[in-house]
Amino acid sequence: MGLKVGENIPQFSLEDQEGNIFDISAIKGKKPIVIFFYPKDNTPGCTKEACAFRDSYEDFTDLGAEVIGISSDSSSTHKRFGARYNLPFTLLSDPDGKVRKQFRVKGHLLNLLPGRETYVVNKEGKVVMVYNNMNASNHMEKALDALKGMK
Template sequence: MKRLVLLWCFITTSAFASTLNQWQGVPFPEFSLLDQHGEVRTNKDYTGRWLIVYFYPKDKTPGCTVEAQNFTDDYQLFKSLNTEILGVSYDDVDSHKEFADLYNMPFSLLADTEATLSKKLKVDRLLPWPHASRQTFLVDPSGKIVHHFAEVTPKKHSKELLQLIKKLNQSTKKSQDS
């Protein structure tokens, strides 16, 4: 019986660990989506920079607003780290424009109205209504995913990403100096 329990623990732990890292090292999927200004944004627009792609359920809801405001507050810090931010939800261009204007967001909000990008990254949810779940992907300057946040706390997420990017930049610099 003890062996069965140990085997079950090993299998479930391995399965859980593999889902956490399934995106690491994978090229970020190609996309072509409209932002809040009606301009088409694609992967190529962000080549050579760190890219935060955060998915969120709905414009102007409490958690989504807190997360967006924190990214807005920290935007200049991200820019100093050669990092761009993209918010993505199922909301349309007009909804994104209202949301971005209301909170003076300096980054793009992408209208994934057909859920094409959300489905590619498996963040699409149907219940209690169709929406993108709150998840984030950190993409390196070469276009590969270096970290996937399957769980996000809106109040802390911006600072968490700043720390991670600083750490990754330091380790990149150390390996170049060696």
């Protein structure tokens, strides 16, 4: 099981889809954050999940939240994925799974597939919701409901 409700998210830095280093400390403690870990760019489930976050992105920003997607894909793959589907949020490259391990996101099918897990983090940097389900359908809704519940 990943991080639990009430735990602080770890400090991390990863490369974003533009090749820049993104440091979570730039926003941690300043605004709510939605972090979704997903297996792979351009696969049917992951595309569905990313597009759901895209289609409701304004709802997240209206609640003051930052949305971040993380997978092991390279920043150049993220750049193409983001451009192809007009994704307005940050995509971070975690090629060695270091941040995935910090969040304790478990793999599926004997660890052959990276896990799909979504975290909602409050302004103080504490986890307020964890949703772990390989079905990509409900991640955005669960995250949005958790954010609305924080208000």
